[in-house]
Amino acid sequence: MKLFGSATRAEELPEAALSAMLGRALWPRLAVGLAVLLGVALLAAAIGPVAIPADAVARIILSRLPGVSLADSLPQSWQDIVWEVRLPRVVIAGLVGATLAFSGATYQAVFRNPLADPYLIGVAAGAGLGATAVMVSPLDASVGGVSLVPLAAFAGALTAVALAYALARVGRTVPTVTLILAGVAISSIATSATSFLMISHSQRVLTTLTWLLGGFNLSEWSKLWWVLPYVLPAAVIILLHGRILNVLQLDEEQAQQLGVNVEQVKLLLLGAASLATAAAVSVSGIIGFVGLIVPHTVRLLWGPDHRQLLPMSMVVGAAFLILADMLARTVNSPSEVPVGIITAFCGAPFFLYLLRLRQRAVF
Amino acid sequence: MTSLVKRGLLLLALVLALAAAVACGGGGGEPGPEASPTVLAAVQVSYPLTIADTVGREVTIEAQPQRIASLSPAATETLFAIGAGDQVIAVDKFSNYPKKATTREQLDAFEPNLEAIAAVQPDLVLLFYDPGELAASLERLGITTAVLGSVEETPESVAAVFDQIRLLGQMTDHVQEAEELVADMQGRIDAIEEALADVEQGSRIFHEVDATLYTAAPASFVGGLYKILKAQNIAAEADQPFPQLSQEVIIEGDPEVIILADGDYGESPDTVKARPGWENISAVRNDRIFVIDPDIVSRAGPRLVEALETLAEYLYPERFE
Numbered sequence: 001m002k003l004f005g006s007a008t009r010a011e012e013l014p015e016a017a018l019s020a021m022l023g024r025a026l027w028p029r030l031a032v033g034l035a036v037l038l039g040v041a042l043l044a045a046a047i048g049p050v051a052i053p054a055d056a057v058a059r060i061i062l063s064r065l066p067g068v069s070l071a072d073s074l075p076q077s078w079q080d081i082v083w084e085v086r087l088p089r090v091v092i093a094g095l096v097g098a099t100l101a102f103s104g105a106t107y108q109a110v111f112r113n114p115l116a117d118p119y120l121i122g123v124a125a126g127a128g129l130g131a132t133a134v135m136v137s138p139l140d141a142s143v144g145g146v147s148l149v150p151l152a153a154f155a156g157a158l159t160a161v162a163l164a165y166a167l168a169r170v171g172r173t174v175p176t177v178t179l180i181l182a183g184v185a186i187s188s189i190a191t192s193a194t195s196f197l198m199i200s201h202s203q204r205v206l207t208t209l210t211w212l213l214g215g216f217n218l219s220e221w222s223k224l225w226w227v228l229p230y231v232l233p234a235a236v237i238i239l240l241h242g243r244i245l246n247v248l249q250l251d252e253e254q255a256q257q258l259g260v261n262v263e264q265v266k267l268l269l270l271g272a273a274s275l276a277t278a279a280a281v282s283v284s285g286i287i288g289f290v291g292l293i294v295p296h297t298v299r300l301l302w303g304p305d306h307r308q309l310l311p312m313s314m315v316v317g318a319a320f321l322i323l324a325d326m327l328a329r330t331v332n333s334p335s336e337v338p339v340g341i342i343t344a345f346c347g348a349p350f351f352l353y354l355l356r357l358r359q360r361a362v363f
Numbered sequence: 364m365t366s367l368v369k370r371g372l373l374l375l376a377l378v379l380a381l382a383a384a385v386a387c388g389g390g391g392g393e394p395g396p397e398a399s400p401t402v403l404a405a406v407q408v409s410y411p412l413t414i415a416d417t418v419g420r421e422v423t424i425e426a427q428p429q430r431i432a433s434l435s436p437a438a439t440e441t442l443f444a445i446g447a448g449d450q451v452i453a454v455d456k457f458s459n460y461p462k463k464a465t466t467r468e469q470l471d472a473f474e475p476n477l478e479a480i481a482a483v484q485p486d487l488v489l490l491f492y493d494p495g496e497l498a499a500s501l502e503r504l505g506i507t508t509a510v511l512g513s514v515e516e517t518p519e520s521v522a523a524v525f526d527q528i529r530l531l532g533q534m535t536d537h538v539q540e541a542e543e544l545v546a547d548m549q550g551r552i553d554a555i556e557e558a559l560a561d562v563e564q565g566s567r568i569f570h571e572v573d574a575t576l577y578t579a580a581p582a583s584f585v586g587g588l589y590k591i592l593k594a595q596n597i598a599a600e601a602d603q604p605f606p607q608l609s610q611e612v613i614i615e616g617d618p619e620v621i622i623l624a625d626g627d628y629g630e631s632p633d634t635v636k637a638r639p640g641w642e643n644i645s646a647v648r649n650d651r652i653f654v655i656d657p658d659i660v661s662r663a664g665p666r667l668v669e670a671l672e673t674l675a676e677y678l679y680p681e682r683f684e
Contacts (some may be wrong), residue, residue: 050615076643081611084640141574141629148629202473203457203657204628205574210607217576217610220639334598335606336576 002294016255026308033315037094038247040319044090044326049333052078061087089219092227092327093339094281094318097290099231099280101275101317102356103312105293105298106238109245109306110266110273111176118291121183121270122160125190127281130156132194132208147209150226150282162185165270173263185227213338216325223283234276235314240268242307249304251290289344290317293351300354318349366402408451408536417512417527420498427536428487432480434472436489438511439464440664441531445540453483460658460666481506487534494510509534514663516604519585523550524663544665551668555675556591558682565593569608569646571617572657573625576633577607584623585660587669592678594620614640620678624646624661653677 005332045061046054059070060082072081097259103118119125130152139148159326168179198208244265247255252262277291294317298309321339328339413423432453433439439458442451448463458464465678468483470476472492477500480488488501488508508536511530514523525545532541559565568589571577579585581596583604589596596618598608623630623642632652641647655677659670676683 019440048611049609050611057383064586068404069659077617080640080643085614088639134500135628139629142632148634168640207575207628210575214576217607218574222639300576329609329611334608334612335601335603336609 006300012264013351014164025302026311029302029308030311030315033312033319037315037319040322041090041094043311044093044102045086048081048329049335050078051164052082057082062201084220088221088223088262089216089325089329090322092219092294093216093321095224095231095245096280096284096287096299097267097317097319097321098235098314099227099292100287100321101272101290101294101298101313102238103138103277103280103308104317105295106245106269106273107291107314108295110250110269112175112179112249114179114296115292117272117289119187119286119291121156121164121274122186122190123274123277123281124286125187125194127157127159128162128212128286129190129194129197129279131282132197134207135211136197136204150223153282154226154278156190157281158275159191161270161274161278162298174266176266204348210338211285214340215328215336215338216284216338219283224307227279230279231276234272237272238269239310241265241307242310244308245269245306248302280341285338285340285342287321287340289347290321293347294320297351297354300358370571381681388445408533408538409442410536412533414530414534415510416494416509416530417453418510421511422507422509424487424534426486428507428534429652430484430486432468432470432483432485434459434470434475434480435489436658437491437514437527437662437664438489438531440666441528441544442535444544444665445528445535446539447531447535447537447540453480453485458643477501477504478672489531490539500633506596515584515661516582517584518587518590518604520584520663520667521548521591524667525549527663528665548665548668552671555671555683557680558675559593562593564595564678566595566619567597567617567645568594568620568622568678569597569613569616569623570622572629573607573628573634575607575612577605578608578629579660580604580622584663588660588667588674591671592674594678595633598651603608610640614644617645619645619649619651621652622674622677623652624657627657630654651677 043255046052046057056071056078060074060079062068063071064083074361100118104116107116107118107120108114131149132150134152142148161183164179164183165174167186169261170178170180194208194212200203202210244260247258248262248265252260253310256262266358281287294310295313298316302308302312321343324342325339327342327346328337331337331342378406406429410426411423415423416422416559425452429450430452431442431450432448433451436455436458439451439454440460442448443461443464448461451464451467453468453470454464456469457472458467470483471478472490473494475490475494475497477497480501483502485506488506490498490510491509491513493510498508498510504680512525514520514527517523523634525548527543528545529538555638570585570589572578578598578601579589579596580598580603581590582602586596586604587600597613598606599616601608604651621635623632623635631654632650635641635652646652655670655673659666661672672683
């Protein structure tokens with residue numbers, strides 16, 4: 001029963017030793033990671049299907065600072081492209097990448113299942129159904145300034161997770177195995193309904209399929225407001241629970257004896273991760289692979305302690321998705337490639353390479 | 364594929380040769396364009412008729428079809444336009460034009476149900492797409508089936524559409540009406556081309572297929588229409604017929620006219636104007652964003668000319684009303 005075995009080996013190391021190692025390693029590592037992330041973001045802002053010189057990009061960005069005007073001589077189209085299209089794209093891709101990665105790490109920890117990803121209990125399938133239902137309908141794209149597709153995706157995702165949670169409830173507890181099974185069942189119902197909608201509105205297949213594969217082509221600054229209000233609190237809550245997630249890797253009963261209110265923690269962490277993922281998916285579509293593999297990559301590189309796994313997953317997830325999105329808009333220029341295709345196609349080989357490199361297997 | 368097209372063209376040449384022969388033998392007059400309709404009236408289709416459909420299947424029609432099931436909106440429009448509407452007993456659910464077509468029994472073209480098609484007892488089924496073995500299954504049931512392929516990815520749109528109209532005229536024994544329809548369409552296209560004869564290069568255009576920025580590149584049917592109108596398609600560099608353009612490519616391409624084929628799905632000039640980063644695009648600044656009915660720009664039917672005339676008005680308001 002590998003499937004439901006421990007995802008990590010945190011229990012093999014005494015807590016004190018781990019703490020000491022972590023104290024030495026986390027902050028410098030995090031600082032380097034953030035610096036690399038910033039570099040990746042700037043690189044992505046400078047590269048796109050429209051060739052804009054790097055110094056022009058820098059001048060356009062700096063001109064946004066109060067009192068600086070370096071971009072006046074540059075074409076208006078470049079300023080619009082860099083500021084209204086590329087930068088929001090980079091920022092939102094980073095935010096979504098970080099969210100999927102820390103949510104994936106949380107799911108893997110709570111379910112103690114290495115195959116868990118943030119879509120496991122219905123977020124993706126529910127969001128897909130909600131978004132598809134709006135996309136095949138003749139409804140206006142937005143009502144009163146609120147875009148309907150992200151709204152429907154968000155509502156669909158939360159409904160699916162809430163249903164799975166309610167169905168898996170046994171008395172006052174929610175056994176994780178039951179929750180996974182309920183989530184998988186809800187997901188297949190939502191997925192088949194989505195497929196039916198796509199088939200019966202065949203003239204919209206391209207639109208819906210593209211959304212389902214995920215992408216950032218339509219990013220704009222206002223979409224930050226779809227994501228930030230959920231992602232920021234969720235990230236804070238989850239980061240504060242690193243130690244408790246380490247304890248949860250033990251038997252649930254043992255964790256209970258150590259004073260952890262297991263049911264309450266599970267509800268809080270899964271709720272936070274699901275809410276954040278639902279918000280991310282509502283603006284980006286269903287980008288696969290990031291939430292599954294980024295936490296494993298971080299674990300392979302720097303070990304299983306959740307106090308470093310969670311923040312480092314955020315940094316690596318953000319950088320990874322920003323790079324993947326850069327490829328999405330350049331490899332087939334002037335056309336887009338759905339970013340979900342890139343994440344799996346480029347990310348999986350790298351992960352396999354890591355897996356082979358490190359002889360100690362995670363699973 | 365090309366050899367199959369050739370076969371179709373050969374057949375067409377045969378019909379035209381026959382028409383010319385009748386013309387020469389009959390009156391001895393010049394077979395001028397005005398004379399041709401009456402002359403063609405003499406061409407009676409004789410059944411059984413064997414034709415090659417657009418996927419190269421040999422189709423033998425035993426007698427003039429009286430119970431046609433048209434699972435192609437384009438074929439439906441053409442059949443009604445050439446006077447074969449009374450021979451149509453069933454259509455697919457996207458056959459929404461002309462109005463009369465919607466009174467026929469409805470079938471599904473994308474998830475076709477063999478039983479449902481057989482149940483209307485058609486003597487000819489027209490498909491524009493065979494989702495695997497449907498034509499063969501229908502033939503096994505003794506139902507004559509022809510596939511008239513979609514022309515969405517055919518840039519030589521006009522020629523392809525004329526071919527299909529003539530083929531349908533033959534199959535249903537409405538050769539004269541088909542020729543008249545083609546002649547009328549050709550005349551209207553000629554009028555547009557004439558009006559644009561002195562245009563060197565038209566406006567830069569962006570044709571929006573959906574709100575995720577799928578567009579119609581020159582390699583598509585719609586793209587072919589814009590070529591006739593001498594428009595510069597900002598998706599010219601894309602190699603697929605229907606690419607999804609990066610948003611920044613559209614801003615840099617600075618289209619002077621934006622045509623929305625996604626008006627049915629909530630997009631409008633106002634939603635386009637509200638997109639961040641689009642406010643300095645020429646089409647947005649000059650308020651030249653127009654909505655077009657996606658049906659008329661994507662169907663290989665008689666309304667192709669309507670699409671062309673509508674687009675001509677959008678692109679050259681000073682030359683067309």
